[in-house]
Amino acid sequence: MNVEQLRIDTPGVEHLIHFNNAGAALMPEPVVQVITGHLQQEARLGGYEAAAQCAAELENVYAAIGRLINARPNEIAVVENATRAWDMAFYSLALKPGDAVLTSMTEYAGNYIPYLQLRQQRGIEIRIIPNDEHGQVCLAALATLLEDERVALVSLPMIATNGGPVQPVEQIGALARAAGVWFLLDACQGVGQVPIDVQKIGCHMLTATSRKYLRGPRGMGFLYVEQSLCQRLEPVFLDLHAASLLTAHSFKIRADARRFENWECNVAAKLGLGAAVEYALAQGIEAMWQRIQHLACYLRHRLTEVAALNPQDLGRVKSGIVTFSHRHNSAPGVQQWLAAQAKRINVSTSTAGSTLLDMQQRGLLEVSRASVHAYNTEAEIDALVDSLIRMSHA
Ligand SMILES: Cc1ncc(COP(=O)(O)O)c(C=O)c1O
Numbered sequence: 001m002n003v004e005q006l007r008i009d010t011p012g013v014e015h016l017i018h019f020n021n022a023g024a025a026l027m028p029e030p031v032v033q034v035i036t037g038h039l040q041q042e043a044r045l046g047g048y049e050a051a052a053q054c055a056a057e058l059e060n061v062y063a064a065i066g067r068l069i070n071a072r073p074n075e076i077a078v079v080e081n082a083t084r085a086w087d088m089a090f091y092s093l094a095l096k097p098g099d100a101v102l103t104s105m106t107e108y109a110g111n112y113i114p115y116l117q118l119r120q121q122r123g124i125e126i127r128i129i130p131n132d133e134h135g136q137v138c139l140a141a142l143a144t145l146l147e148d149e150r151v152a153l154v155s156l157p158m159i160a161t162n163g164g165p166v167q168p169v170e171q172i173g174a175l176a177r178a179a180g181v182w183f184l185l186d187a188c189q190g191v192g193q194v195p196i197d198v199q200k201i202g203c204h205m206l207t208a209t210s211r212k213y214l215r216g217p218r219g220m221g222f223l224y225v226e227q228s229l230c231q232r233l234e235p236v237f238l239d240l241h242a243a244s245l246l247t248a249h250s251f252k253i254r255a256d257a258r259r260f261e262n263w264e265c266n267v268a269a270k271l272g273l274g275a276a277v278e279y280a281l282a283q284g285i286e287a288m289w290q291r292i293q294h295l296a297c298y299l300r301h302r303l304t305e306v307a308a309l310n311p312q313d314l315g316r317v318k319s320g321i322v323t324f325s326h327r328h329n330s331a332p333g334v335q336q337w338l339a340a341q342a343k344r345i346n347v348s349t350s351t352a353g354s355t356l357l358d359m360q361q362r363g364l365l366e367v368s369r370a371s372v373h374a375y376n377t378e379a380e381i382d383a384l385v386d387s388l389i390r391m392s393h394a
Contacts, residue, residue, distance in 0.1 A: 001287045006375040009279075016344040017380045022161065022189055022321045022371035023348045024211040024218060027276070034275040035217055038268040051267045058267070061274030065222055068277050068285070069187075069206065070197040074256035075230065077223040078270055082188040082209035083110045085223035088260040089184055089205040090114055090155070092233040097123035099152040102145055102181075104129050104137050104167065105358045106160035111186060112356070115155075125150070128357060135314025136165035137172060146179035153182045158190035160358065162350040162367055163323035165315020166194060173202030182229075188212065188221075192276075193292055193320055193373075195285045204229050210269070213320070213373065216276030217269040225257045235260050288374040292320035295372040295381065302385040308392045312367045323350065323367040329391065331366040337391050338384065345384055 007013050009028040018026050041050040051058070062073035079085045091114070095101070101115055105128060118124045127145060132138035137156065145151060154176045158169050169185060176183035185203040187196055192213030198206055206224040210216030225233065234253065235242055241263035243253040253259050280288070299322050303309055312323040326334050331349035338345035347370045352359035359365070370384060 001283065001291050001374060003291075003375065003377065006283070007377075010375050013375060013380075016346060017376075017383055018346045019370040019372060019376065019380075019384060020346040020348045021373040021376075022212055022369060025192075025213060025215040025373050026375070027215055027217065027272070028279055030279055031216060031272050031275045035268045035272040038271050042268070047267070054267075054271065057271055057274065061270055061277070064274050064277040064281065065224075067281060068191070068196070069224060070199050071224050072227060074258075075224050075227050077225070077257040077260035078265070078273065079221055079223060079261055080219055080265075081221040082186065082207045083221075085207040085221045085260070086111055086184070086186060087114065088235055088237075089207065089223055089225065089233070091236040092260070093153060093182065093184075094234070095122060095124045095152055098125070098150055100125040100127050100148065100150045101153045101155055102127050102129050102142065102151055103154075104156035105131050105361060106157055106162075106164045106167070106355060107155075107357060108157050108161055108186060108188070109354050109356055111155065111157070127151070129156075131314075134165065134316040136316060137167050139168065139171050139175065142172065142175055146175055146181060151179070151181050153184060155184040155186070157186040157188065158194070158196075159188075159319045159321065160355050161189060161321075162355045162358065163313050163319065163321040163369065164355075164358065166190070166317040166319050168317075169201045169203070173200075177202045189319065189321065192280050192285070192288075194289050198224055198226075210273040210276060214273070214276045214280055215373070217266075217272040219266055220269045220273040222273070223257065223260050225260065230257050230259070231255055237262070239263055283374065291374040292372060293318075295374075295376055295378070296320045296322050298378055299370060299372060299381045299384070302381060303388075305385060306388045306392060309388065312362070312364065320373065321369060321371045323369050325364065325367050326388075326391075331368045334368045334388070334391070337394075338387055341383075341387050343383065345387060347384075 012026040066073045115126045183203045184205045191208035210220035211218045242259045309324045
């Protein structure tokens, strides 16, 4: 891994230390150039004309995402964000009264709210898969829950927004497939951080965002839907891109995953997402995952030197999202203190509202979240830890 080059490509690291990669990572320069270059073309040529000129590059966005997750380009829809990708998949499943959804303790509130909405509207059931002793999905419990034929869907995040375990998604996928149950994987915090192969995982649908570990622009995300399922799912929203009007009385929905998209989109950001995927692939996802794990492990180790901190990470396999709470300071207080350092340090606060089941079970209202990426360094981690030690003495 050429860390020096990664940092040259990331000019933001000169004036700040960014540990909010689980919020939105710093975009590398090649990605910024693609976005700004396209905006300039739009200003010079006109939006439609600029898009026509880069039709091949726009097609390549699907191919690049396909390479990233081992899917076919026609199984990918590019949409505004991970939530919209997830909504398009979830609401299209047409769950019926009595159908049960299995999810994890670590479920993201943005996904849990739609479960509750369909429970209210249609009478679906929500069942929570208990954790095992490591704090990850208990596979034995999942296998038992899957014996009930009312279970229609397994749906959970690969990595929770507040840290926690990297879920054993391949084993979960194998169990769901064996039971003939759909598996919708929220890989929002996983894509760009962990190698992802939808064939190995066996998920039927997967959702992701551009701005986090992929280091792409904000306001972009994507949805993967397995080819054989795609045509069986009717999107809840249709427009003249997702479908075509054949006569005054008939329309036809397109066959590929782009049936989940809509026509108007931020073309510059879409190209930026493609550039971010290409950039990540050029670094090597496996190499980045190794480095992220190494840095996160170093950070967790160094945080043990700060007496006032309680580590809050669970799981057999932990991700680059490192969480902790401070015995004497609130998480926003920690965030403000770090942001006020001579060289600003960005961390974030994850509140109970984002991952309510998990946080309530652990009696937590909030945690501080320092999420490392491959372009971070040990020296930056030392600066973070030194600032936290100074905070305890202030
Ligand atoms: C696990 C998880 N799922 C989904 C989302 C939603 O992503 P987006 O804001 O791109 O819709 C997030 C955002 O933090 C997340 O952490």
